[in-house]
Amino acid sequence: MLTRKIADSTVRRLAIYLRFLEEFERQGADTLSSEALAARAGTTSAQVRKDLSFFGSFGKRGLGYDVHALARQLRNILGLTRRYRVLLVGAGRLAGALTQYAEFGARGFDIVVVVDKDPAKIGMRWAELVIADVTDLENIVKRARIDIAILVTPAAPAQALVDRLVAAGVTAMLNFAPVQLHVPAGVDVKNVNLAVELETLSYAIQHRGSS
Amino acid sequence: MLTRKIADSTVRRLAIYLRFLEEFERQGADTLSSEALAARAGTTSAQVRKDLSFFGSFGKRGLGYDVHALARQLRNILGLTRRYRVLLVGAGRLAGALTQYAEFGARGFDIVVVVDKDPAKIGMRWAELVIADVTDLENIVKRARIDIAILVTPAAPAQALVDRLVAAGVTAMLNFAPVQLHVPAGVDVKNVNLAVELETLSYAIQHRGSS
Numbered sequence: 001m002l003t004r005k006i007a008d009s010t011v012r013r014l015a016i017y018l019r020f021l022e023e024f025e026r027q028g029a030d031t032l033s034s035e036a037l038a039a040r041a042g043t044t045s046a047q048v049r050k051d052l053s054f055f056g057s058f059g060k061r062g063l064g065y066d067v068h069a070l071a072r073q074l075r076n077i078l079g080l081t082r083r084y085r086v087l088l089v090g091a092g093r094l095a096g097a098l099t100q101y102a103e104f105g106a107r108g109f110d111i112v113v114v115v116d117k118d119p120a121k122i123g124m125r126w127a128e129l130v131i132a133d134v135t136d137l138e139n140i141v142k143r144a145r146i147d148i149a150i151l152v153t154p155a156a157p158a159q160a161l162v163d164r165l166v167a168a169g170v171t172a173m174l175n176f177a178p179v180q181l182h183v184p185a186g187v188d189v190k191n192v193n194l195a196v197e198l199e200t201l202s203y204a205i206q207h208r209g210s211s
Numbered sequence: 212m213l214t215r216k217i218a219d220s221t222v223r224r225l226a227i228y229l230r231f232l233e234e235f236e237r238q239g240a241d242t243l244s245s246e247a248l249a250a251r252a253g254t255t256s257a258q259v260r261k262d263l264s265f266f267g268s269f270g271k272r273g274l275g276y277d278v279h280a281l282a283r284q285l286r287n288i289l290g291l292t293r294r295y296r297v298l299l300v301g302a303g304r305l306a307g308a309l310t311q312y313a314e315f316g317a318r319g320f321d322i323v324v325v326v327d328k329d330p331a332k333i334g335m336r337w338a339e340l341v342i343a344d345v346t347d348l349e350n351i352v353k354r355a356r357i358d359i360a361i362l363v364t365p366a367a368p369a370q371a372l373v374d375r376l377v378a379a380g381v382t383a384m385l386n387f388a389p390v391q392l393h394v395p396a397g398v399d400v401k402n403v404n405l406a407v408e409l410e411t412l413s414y415a416i417q418h419r420g421s422s
Contacts, residue, residue: 008411009220015410020391042391078410079417086409094312097305103389103406108413148412171419172412178230178314180253188415192408195314197401198297199226199289200219201359201383202319204399206290208382 006054008190013051014074016041021071033064083108085145087170089161090152091116091124091131094176098150099126113144117157137161141168148172155179162189217265219401224262225285227252232282244275294319296356298381300372301363302327302335302342305387309361310337324355328368348372352379359383366390373400 020040024032034045041048052058055077058070075081086104088095091114098104099111115134116122124131132140140146149170151158158177165173166187173189175181181189231251235243245256252259263269266288269281286292297315299306302325309315310322326345327333335342343351351357360381362369369388376384377398384400386392392400 006414007220009218011411011414012407014414015407016391016404019389040391077414077417079413080410084409084413084416092311093304093308097303097308098405100304101405103404104409107406107410109406109409147416148409172416174408174412180227180231180251186419188412190408190411192403192405193227193314194309194312194403195318195320196223196226197385197403198295198315198320198359199291199318200222200401201385201399202290202295203217203222203225203288205295205358205383206288208397 010051010054011078013041013043013047015078017048017051018071018074018078018080021065021067021074024067025071029067031064032067032070037065080108083110084147086111087141087144087146087149088114088152089134089137089149089165091118091121091126092152095150095152096126098152099129109148111150113140113146115140134161137164138168141165141170146170148174150174150176151181152176221262221265222289224252224254224258226289228259228262229282229285229289229291232278232285235278236282240278242275243278243281248276291319294321295358297322298352298355298357298360299325299363300345300348300360300376302329302332302337303363306361306363307337309363310340320359322361324351324357326351345372348375349379352376352381357381359385361385361387362392363387 017037020037021032034048038045038048055073058065058073086109088098088111095114099114104111111129113132114126114129115132115137117134121131122133149165151161151173153161155178158175158179159181162173162181162183166183171187173187175189175191178193183189228248231248232243245259249256249259266284269276269284297320299309299322306325310325315322322340324343325337325340326343326348328345332342333344360376362372362384364372366389369386369390370392373384373392373394377394382398384398386400386402389404389406394400
């Protein structure tokens with residue numbers, strides 16, 4: 001389908017465009033200009049056209065985009081025409097918050113298992129989830145047909161857990177542990193570091209009025 | 212100091228480089244090649260050199276980078292030579308998790324106040340924090356000398372809260388609410404959407420073996 005690698009930043013913008021297209025759909029819009037989509041997403045119409053151009057030709061000159069068709073095509077591109085079974089590794093407070101993050105389910109990501117190593121937590125209920133023993137990780141991954149693992153552990157145990165997940169067949173992971181993970185080719189790991197997000201703000205504060 | 216706008220993705224990589232430089236420092240390294248830094252950060256040495264070139268000339272051909280000097284310069288560039296006073300807007304589970312996110316404090320970001328509108332939460336203690344009434348938002352921002360606000364609210368109230376924060380003088384915000392916020396020039400908002408992060412994985416799964 002693709003002939004070149006698309007940057008994560010482009011994929012993120014496509015996901016944002018989809019959200020605004022769905023918002024425009026709910027408001028009853030049928031067509032939309034790249035300018036209107038860009039304004040809503042906080043970018044430029046040139047960027048919108050460039051991002052979409054990677055995936056073929058959308059929209060007609062002078063008529064704008066067909067909102068429904070473009071939303072459908074973005075869902076196809078982003079792999080959002082199916083549901084994903086998600087494993088949470090680590091049952092700390094951030095993991096607890098993630099189980100209540102409504103947008104995951106709304107986009108097709110179902111957290112189906114949580115594992116931890118703490119005997120005090122194993123067996124505890126989080127709404128309809130029961131915290132399972134990380135010792136059984138390999139069996140759980142297979143039995144629950146896990147598509148994506150979310151790592152919400154401290155840095156130290158993360159790599160060993162990832163090695164076990166890879167061996168058990170998990171090929172997509174979202175990593176909140178503050179450590180760079182090593183995985184073989186064919187396995188995708190995306191990192192979320194919330195402190196780094198704050199550092200984009202301290203950078204902005206530091207450089208104000210200087211450019 | 213700067214003559215051109217640097218992309219967020221570049222700033223994020225600088226923050227990641229700094230983490231690895233500090234790791235190399237702790238291991239006793241004094242010099243480091245761009246190749247070694249790139250390998251650790253999961254990128255290419257060309258990317259490392261390009262990212263650093265925005266900010267002047269670092270390193271000597273054939274000798275690599277001075278680990279201590281480069282770490283110091285990155286802390287300067289990222290604005291990490293001071294501490295920041297952070298306000299959490301919303302006292303839900305994600306906010307609770309953020310108050311325990313040790314890396315914030317380690318990088319100089321101190322959560323000093325949490326506000327909420329729920330009478331059942333106002334007055335509750337979270338470790339050394341007491342949840343304050345969002346009604347007093349403007350006074351709290353001034354009295355606590357807030358540098359950065361983190362929005363951890365549902366989508367609906369977010370814009371009105373941001374308008375109040377801007378009016379109270381807050382110029383830097385990290386937004387977890389799933390909505391695009393409008394702010395005047397001179398105010399920086401960075402968005403974190405955890406579902407979008409999962410969509411970079413569903414995209415990767417969808418496009419495997421196709422490029």
